[in-house]
Amino acid sequence: MTAARLDGLAAAAAVKADVARRVAALRERGVVPGLGTLLVGDDPASRSYVTGKHRDTAEVGMHSVREELPATASQAEILAAVDRLNADPAVTAFIVQLPLPDGIDENTVLEAVDPDKDADGLHPTNLGRLVLGVDPATAVPAPLPCTPAGILELLAQNEVPVAGKHVVVLGRGITVGRPLGLLLTRKGTDATVTLTHSRTPDLAAEVRRADVVVAAVGVPHLVKPDWVKPGAAVLDVGVTRVGTTESGKAKLAGDVDPGVADVAGFLSPNPGGVGPMTRALLLRNVVDAAERSVPA
Numbered sequence: 314m315t316a317a318r319l320d321g322l323a324a325a326a327a328v329k330a331d332v333a334r335r336v337a338a339l340r341e342r343g344v345v346p347g348l349g350t351l352l353v354g355d356d357p358a359s360r361s362y363v364t365g366k367h368r369d370t371a372e373v374g375m376h377s378v379r380e381e382l383p384a385t386a387s388q389a390e391i392l393a394a395v396d397r398l399n400a401d402p403a404v405t406a407f408i409v410q411l412p413l414p415d416g417i418d419e420n421t422v423l424e425a426v427d428p429d430k431d432a433d434g435l436h437p438t439n440l441g442r443l444v445l446g447v448d449p450a451t452a453v454p455a456p457l458p459c460t461p462a463g464i465l466e467l468l469a470q471n472e473v474p475v476a477g478k479h480v481v482v483l484g485r486g487i488t489v490g491r492p493l494g495l496l497l498t499r500k501g502t503d504a505t506v507t508l509t510h511s512r513t514p515d516l517a518a519e520v521r522r523a524d525v526v527v528a529a530v531g532v533p534h535l536v537k538p539d540w541v542k543p544g545a546a547v548l549d550v551g552v553t554r555v556g557t558t559e560s561g562k563a564k565l566a567g568d569v570d571p572g573v574a575d576v577a578g579f580l581s582p583n584p585g586g587v588g589p590m591t592r593a594l595l596l597r598n599v600v601d602a603a604e605r606s607v608p609a
């Protein structure tokens with residue numbers, strides 16, 4: 314078996330086309346949605362993700378505002394930058410690029426973001442709304458964390474069902490695993506989820522029971538072909554820089570062994586799978602926030 318490719322670039326293009334249409338409609342009403350970003354430090358991966366986010370905003374007709382601080386910035390300086398973005402009328406919603414440098418309390422920084430301007434869905438109020446919103450029909454509208462929402466969109470566009478299926482998520486982090494478990498178990502989505510982590514005793518045995526596997530741990534090629542049920546859908550989210558090419562470009566490895574393509578029914582490439590969806594769903598969160606801010 315060769316797995317069908319869950320092409321994140323194609324799926325992200327469809328999301329971005331819809332966002333661009335909605336941005337154009339808002340502009341006709343005099344509203345220009347704006348994304349703000351705050352980058353602290355000089356991690357090359359974070360810098361390249363933030364640069365990509367600004368490129369995306371230009372592509373869909375949005376405005377963007379970029380705040381940068383050195384790796385030596387204090388917690389107070391970071392909180393002051395968050396306050397500037399909270400107060401900036403040109404910023405509809407913004408993100409604080411994670412991870413923050415060692416010694417900075419990430420939760421305090423995320424909590425300082427105005428929940429109405431939270432483009433990442435990571436403010437405790439918005440995560441709480443996700444917890445409460447097990448029934449989307451009665452839920453308060455709130456941004457969803459971008460990678461989990463992107464994974465659901467990628468599966469939906471490729472008609473991979475999750476309702477009634479067993480999804481095994483590897484990784485309990487706040488940007489992917491934990492909110493993904495909440496999203497997948499909402500009414501209407503109706504998956505059964507096993508959320509695994511570094512202390513799960515027999516990871517291979519858990520993964521073998523999965524109809525859908527989401528690997529978000531950052532361990533190169535952790536998920537082996539003999540862990541995967543034939544025909545399962547496998548989403549490769551984690552990424553590790555494992556060196557540099559001769560031309561100086563970073564060499565990346567996903568969490569999924571390439572041999573899994575011979576066993577799985579569907580496989581997201583990495584790069585080119587979930588990463589572009591994370592960026593596209595960020596744009597959707599910003600345009601959602603802009604539409605919420607104007608009368609219907």
Ligand SMILES: Nc1nc2c(c(=O)[nH]1)N[C@@H](CN(C=O)c1ccc(C(=O)N[C@@H](CCC(=O)O)C(=O)O)cc1)CN2
Nearest residue numbers: 362408409410411412433459488584585586588589591
């Ligand atoms: N505030 C946040 N910080 C971080 C998040 C997040 O959702 N919010 N997620 C990740 C990083 N991330 C977005 O910020 C992100 C990761 C990967 C990609 C992406 O498009 N990757 C490309 C490959 C890019 C490369 O060559 O390095 C791909 O997969 O094709 C976009 C965004 C942690 N921090």
